[in-house]
Amino acid sequence: MKQLCEKTCALVKEVGAYIQGQRTHFSEANIETKSINQLVSYVDQTAEKKLVNGLSLLFPDAGFITEEQTIATETKEWMWVIDPLDGTTNFMHGIPVYSISIGLLHNNKPVMGIVYELNQNELFYAWEGSPAYLNGSIIQVRSETKFANTLLATGLPYYDFEGMQPYLSTLTHLMKETRGIRRMGSAAVDLAYVACGRFDGYFEYGLSPWDVAGGIFIVQQAGGVITNFDGGEDAVFSRSIVAASAALHQQLASVIQTYF
């Protein structure tokens, strides 16, 4: 597992260099719209192909779930879950917060996670049995228990507005109780920042497996707790997530459940 993680990290860095190389060539003309506010470009698609090709060589038995569907999803015991560019809208608008996110599932359970935030050159990773790392140093979630001393992250609804009212009520509640709430624009970065203690917690609905599979595992290995909005353990496939330090998770989840 360690070796596979190291080789995957090297591949991710290589693809990261490709993405950064495209920044200056990129223009509005390259943007396609998949559905409402779901943007994509040749950069996402090419990066994904590079990741799929590299991972197929590293682990030929594993299947894929990928955002840009450059390879068909065939259910297998081991599955790579890939977001080649998480924070596409940021990338397209020149806002320097975006990442590559990769999770490995074994029988649907995350066993490896890699999130590479390209602009700070920060590589977050963990494999089954390891601590969580940021650029080679062990990271851990925060231990703050008082809401008043916490900083949270979220993703604002941008295409699924069905949960808008409970979401806004949750936000109103938390804005008054915490130090503040950030919207970074990359779910994988939000999770990585919970893992290393920059954020105490993160919540969002309307997510896909590739947004969160890698980050979920890193948070867990850093001592954090993950559930979905209903309190269930699966957050990879359930579209909503509450990720927080062990110290804060219950309080954050119970605020969300008051409104949802």
Ligand code: IPD
């Ligand atoms: C999005 C980002 C964003 C989150 C969205 C995701 P994309 O992924 O992670 O932060 O709020 O829910 O879909 O489209 O940039 O890969």
Ligand code: CA
């Ligand atoms: Ca994403």
Ligand code: CA
């Ligand atoms: Ca993406």
